[in-house]
Amino acid sequence: MFCKQCNIVLCVVKSYETTLSPPILREAIADRQNRAICSAPCGANKICETFKRHKFKKDKKVNKKAYFGKFGGQFVPETVMFALNELEEAYEKIAKTSEFEAELDDLLRHYVGRPSPLYHAKRLSAHYGHEIYLKREDLNHTGAHKINNALGQALLAQKMGKKKVLAETGAGQHGVASATAAALLGLECDVYMGATDVARQQLNAFRMQLLGANVISIEEGLKTLKEATTAAIQAWVNEIESAFYIIGSAVGPHPYPKIVRDLQSVIGRETKEQLAEFGVKPDYIVACVGGGSNAIGIFSAFLDDTDVHLIGVEAAGLGADTPYHAATLTKGREGIIHGMKTIVLQDSYGMIAPVHSISAGLDYPGVGPEHSHLHDIKRAHYEGVTDDECIEALKLTSRLEGIIPAIESSHALAYLAKLCPTLSGKKTIVVNVSGRGDKDMNTVMGYEKGKIYG
Numbered sequence: 001m002f003c004k005q006c007n008i009v010l011c012v013v014k015s016y017e018t019t020l021s022p023p024i025l026r027e028a029i030a031d032r033q034n035r036a037i038c039s040a041p042c043g044a045n046k047i048c049e050t051f052k053r054h055k056f057k058k059d060k061k062v063n064k065k066a067y068f069g070k071f072g073g074q075f076v077p078e079t080v081m082f083a084l085n086e087l088e089e090a091y092e093k094i095a096k097t098s099e100f101e102a103e104l105d106d107l108l109r110h111y112v113g114r115p116s117p118l119y120h121a122k123r124l125s126a127h128y129g130h131e132i133y134l135k136r137e138d139l140n141h142t143g144a145h146k147i148n149n150a151l152g153q154a155l156l157a158q159k160m161g162k163k164k165v166l167a168e169t170g171a172g173q174h175g176v177a178s179a180t181a182a183a184l185l186g187l188e189c190d191v192y193m194g195a196t197d198v199a200r201q202q203l204n205a206f207r208m209q210l211l212g213a214n215v216i217s218i219e220e221g222l223k224t225l226k227e228a229t230t231a232a233i234q235a236w237v238n239e240i241e242s243a244f245y246i247i248g249s250a251v252g253p254h255p256y257p258k259i260v261r262d263l264q265s266v267i268g269r270e271t272k273e274q275l276a277e278f279g280v281k282p283d284y285i286v287a288c289v290g291g292g293s294n295a296i297g298i299f300s301a302f303l304d305d306t307d308v309h310l311i312g313v314e315a316a317g318l319g320a321d322t323p324y325h326a327a328t329l330t331k332g333r334e335g336i337i338h339g340m341k342t343i344v345l346q347d348s349y350g351m352i353a354p355v356h357s358i359s360a361g362l363d364y365p366g367v368g369p370e371h372s373h374l375h376d377i378k379r380a381h382y383e384g385v386t387d388d389e390c391i392e393a394l395k396l397t398s399r400l401e402g403i404i405p406a407i408e409s410s411h412a413l414a415y416l417a418k419l420c421p422t423l424s425g426k427k428t429i430v431v432n433v434s435g436r437g438d439k440d441m442n443t444v445m446g447y448e449k450g451k452i453y454g
């Protein structure tokens with residue numbers, strides 16, 4: 001049976017029916033009620049009628065490394081398994097060598113501009129009555145943390161002998177970071193972008209083209225990130241030997257969530273060292289969560305420091321109790337999306353729910369599997385912030401500190417207004433400023449107009 005949105009499903013189904021599928025695949029298409037779920041990259045998560053009749057046994061021999069607790073895995077067609085295995089092997093053999101680390105480190109230092117400063121925000125601290133430190137990922141080349149990941153993956157692609165990289169992009173930030181890394185390393189780059197997003201984000205689409213990338217506009221469905229991701233995965237299946245798929249967040253099938261986490265963990269390592277230089281110990285680390293890469297990057301260094309509270313801030317849009325939000329961990333349920341088992345926003349039929357946020361970088365109906373796990377074991381806590389609260393924080397940070405944060409990062413900053421009044425004594429709070437707000441000025445202007453005339 002075909003998924004209406006994505007013919008890759010057929011591969012999953014066929015390989016189950018006609019071949020000895022790997023155990024992971026078998027688990028992929030059975031949910032807890034032993035119903036089959038469409039594990040299509042399109043994320044439709046539709047319960048497939050054909051498979052309701054079948055009984056699936058859960059195989060005990062699942063690849064433990066692919067999981068964070070019960071989340072993660074590799075819910076993909078067999079053709080993609082080949083590439084994931086190749087990637088996992090290359091990552092272990094190439095990326096973990098000291099030569100690779102030294103080369104990437106050199107690029108991060110001299111090209112990206114790392115280490116990014118940890119800045120003691122004195123006026124925000126006075127405003128909130130606690131010590132606020134900002135990790136300045138907004139000062140990176142291309143304006144956000146995304147370059148840490150794109151550059152690392154592109155360098156691995158080059159070392160693997162790939163000639164081309166593929167990337168999906170929503171608002172265009174990951175597309176620009178990938179196009180930048182590809183230009184630097186002399187790789188071809190195809191960026192898949194929904195037609196709606198190409199129109200909305202003309203500047204970023206043009207930027208990618210200037211950097212030498214092909215921007216491929218996708219006309220399917222809602223013509224946004226979900227469709228672009230499906231198209232990128234399909235393109236990858238077609239060019240699986242020559243192309244490397246650069247995923248943009250700590251999501252997708254194993255080993256991507258771990259690779260992205262490792263590449264972003266530089267944020268946490270630096271923060272820890274920089275706090276030590278200031279001679280302070282953190283009480284709270286706060287970061288916004290879309291797919292969760294900047295958050296897991298800064299959290300990773302503090303996971304074992306159990307006295308440090310880790311807080312992920314999701315987009316509550318118009319309110320987590322309305323249908324217009326992207327508060328996945330607050331409102332979602334276990335499901336399968338883009339090759340992973342994680343918490344997913346879905347309706348009662350298991351269909352992926354539409355999401356809303358003022359921030360294009362946070363409106364994703366899933367979340368990286370490691371966050372689902374940290375949420376499950378209560379090591380990290382996840383809170384929602386609305387569009388209105390986010391814009392308030394963007395303005396406050398601009399006026400008090402002369403820093404215009406990205407609207408994504410403004411979600412993390414907005415959480416300070418909720419957290420600080422509840423704390424006694426003077427606490428030390430680090431906020432990861434994942435990116436700068438230059439890209440968001442049109443959105444903020446539109447928001448203001450809506451306020452005045454709406």
Ligand SMILES: *Cc1c(COP(=O)(O)O)cnc(C)c1O
Nearest residue numbers: 249290291292293294361408435
């Ligand atoms: C893309 C983006 C995000 C969201 O992605 P994560 O993977 O959750 O970090 C956050 N901030 C900025 C500035 C972004 O561009």
